[in-house]
Amino acid sequence: MSTMTPISSLKSFLITARKALLSPPSSGTKPLTFVIGNESADLDSLCSAIALAYLRSHIPPHNKLHIPLANLYRPDLVLRPEMGAVLKKAGVEFDDLLTLTEFDQVEDLEPQDTRWVLVDHNALTGSLRDRFGDRVVGCVDHHDDEGVVPLETGDEPRIVQKCGSCMTLVAKSGGDVWRTMADQMQRDQVAQLAHLVLGPILIDTTNLTSKDKTTPTDVRAVESVEGVLKELGVRYDRDAYHKELSLLKEDLxxxxxxxxxxxxxxxxxxxxxxxxxxxxxxxxxxxxxxxxxxxxxxxxxxxxxxxxxxxxxxxxxxxxxxxxxxxxxxxxxxxxxxxxxxxxxxxxxxxxxxxxxxxxxxxxxxxxxxxxxxxxxxxxxxxxxxxxxxxxxxxxxxx
The missing domain is CATH 3.10.310.20 (DHHA2 domain)
Incomplete structure (x- = not known):
């Protein structure tokens, strides 16, 4: 059983996940648990997969490693400069992410050797659906429920709720874990995780100003995370962060x-x-x-x-x-x-x-x-x- 103790930085966590994916799986590490966003691989999907995998890898008593997987191929990462900006604030780079490029390099990975938790969607699509559709064991999503994920998911979440950003639900589902981890993490690690969480919520809700998208749940999530930053004395400007990401996203x-x-x-x-x-x-x-x-x-x-x-x-x-x-x-x-x-x-x-x-x-x-x-x-x-x-x-x- 792979474990994630003591609490690691996001970068160290991604290094551990890479080793787990690319090393030949032993009987002790099977099945591998993947967390993956939808195939649009937008900021919300990419960040939510990392954040959910990170949080769930630190849930006691088992601290079972969850591997975040970006639902795109590596060459497509450069099309997402706003993601690069969020990752920089989170202390990681594009090279640290695991994509379908690395996943396809793994030989002899049978469906029964995997478990899948979906974020920002609740039904696998494309070739992943054909191979692993019946290996989905949980989801955190804000789209219409397609009724594919089993109602009983064991120790994994099954959350389908309308709100502006899927990351809001990730933050909400990991609230207790987040608070426990924050007490044990270094100040910069908490700030890095906070920026990873805040970026997609601010983008998806237009800085909490969109009447069509923003829900009270989104507002509470942002205020909660920002409250942690304030307690730690971390310099943070919500408007400036949103503007930086928006300009990058909109420059085509x-x-x-x-x-x-x-x-x-x-x-x-x-x-x-x-x-x-x-x-x-x-x-x-x-x-x-x-x-x-x-x-x-x-x-x-x-x-x-x-x-x-x-x-x-x-x-x-x-x-x-x-x-x-x-x-x-x-x-x-x-x-x-x-x-x-x-x-x-x-x-x-x-x-x-x-x-x-x-x-x-x-x-x-x-x-x-x-x-x-x-x-x-x-x-x-x-x-x-x-x-x-x-x-x-x-x-x-x-x-």
């Missing part, structure tokens, strides 16, 4: 369209269709002016859809006009059967989402039966991909 000027599409990407298969969704932290005007004009956008999006073998591809954008908050949505059906799905989605959800044609239909193409594309301003901004993707999936199921 050095990326290609393909990089932007894969930076925060999720896909699902339902009813014989495959849906791919990309969330983008800038608006369409920004993309067209900074990254490439209309023809370039559409050509690269079609290439991405073909590469991912999609029937439907979507772009969800967020933007901040005059300091406000807005959303846009583009949906592109790529074959005749998918066209019927998308039209059903629009008919069923247009009013709920507050869809208003974007710029007189400049990006639309609704004249063909074999393909169909439309773009809207989404006036009901409370509906993010978290709510809209299930609407599309329901239309896929109905087809």
């Amino acid at each position: 000027s050095s990326l290609s369209y393909r990089d932007i599409f894969r930076k925060d990407y999720k896909s699902w298969k339902e009813g014989g269709f495959k849906l791919g969704t990309s969330s983008v932290s800038q608006g369409l005007h920004y993309l067209l002016e900074r990254i490439g004009e209309k023809d370039k956008l559409l050509t690269e999006l079609k290439k991405w859809a073909d590469e991912q073998e999609l029937d439907i591809v979507t772009i969800f954008t967020t933007l901040h006009p005059q300091g406000g908050f807005a959303r846009e949505l583009m949906v592109w059906a790529l074959n005749d059967k998918a066209v019927k799905v998308v039209k059903d989605f629009v008919k069923s959800n247009s009013e709920t989402l507050g869809l208003e044609t974007w710029e007189d239909g400049q990006l639309d193409d609704t004249s063909s039966a074999s393909q169909w594309r439309a773009c809207w301003r989404q006036l009901r901004t409370e509906h993010s991909r978290k709510q809209t993707a299930p609407m599309l999936r329901e239309a896929m199921k109905r087809a």
Whole structure:
């Protein structure tokens, strides 16, 4: 049984996790317990996986090692500079993380040699689902419950609750552990863990100002962690931290369209269709002016859809006009059967989402039966991909 005593720094913890993953497993270390975020691998998923694995590795009496795994391949880490900034404050670097690149290097790791705890989702996707879907033993998530994780999870958590950030639930679930650990950790270790926790919550709730996302649970989580920093006399400026991360997340000027599409990407298969969704932290005007004009956008999006073998591809954008908050949505059906799905989605959800044609239909193409594309301003901004993707999936199921 691998143990994590005495309390280690985040960096030391990740070194221990790497050794456990890459060393040949012995009968005494099986099964390995992995903690993994969703395939978009955004700030919330990546940080939540590290934090939950760290906290649960220090729960007595067993202190069973939980290995945090980033649900992306190593080359994709560079697309997330905001993650790099959080890691720096947490005393670690990209090189310290474990990704699917390292996971794929492990030979002879059978499903029965693993246990999986999910954060920021509650159903494995893609090739991981095919191999390890029945090895999921717990979850901490703020999306709709898909009913996949067993109701009885033994010593692992099963938490599915709506709030702005999954990290809020991680902090809440590990509250007692956090306080016990804080008493035994060095001052800088506590500060590092605090910054890891605070970063994604501030980003996901727009510094606790988003009326659509922020819940009292998010506020309490931030105030609790900030209270620890204050007690320790750690210099910390919430507004400055949020601004630093926001600027890094929203600067897409050095990326290609393909990089932007894969930076925060999720896909699902339902009813014989495959849906791919990309969330983008800038608006369409920004993309067209900074990254490439209309023809370039559409050509690269079609290439991405073909590469991912999609029937439907979507772009969800967020933007901040005059300091406000807005959303846009583009949906592109790529074959005749998918066209019927998308039209059903629009008919069923247009009013709920507050869809208003974007710029007189400049990006639309609704004249063909074999393909169909439309773009809207989404006036009901409370509906993010978290709510809209299930609407599309329901239309896929109905087809």
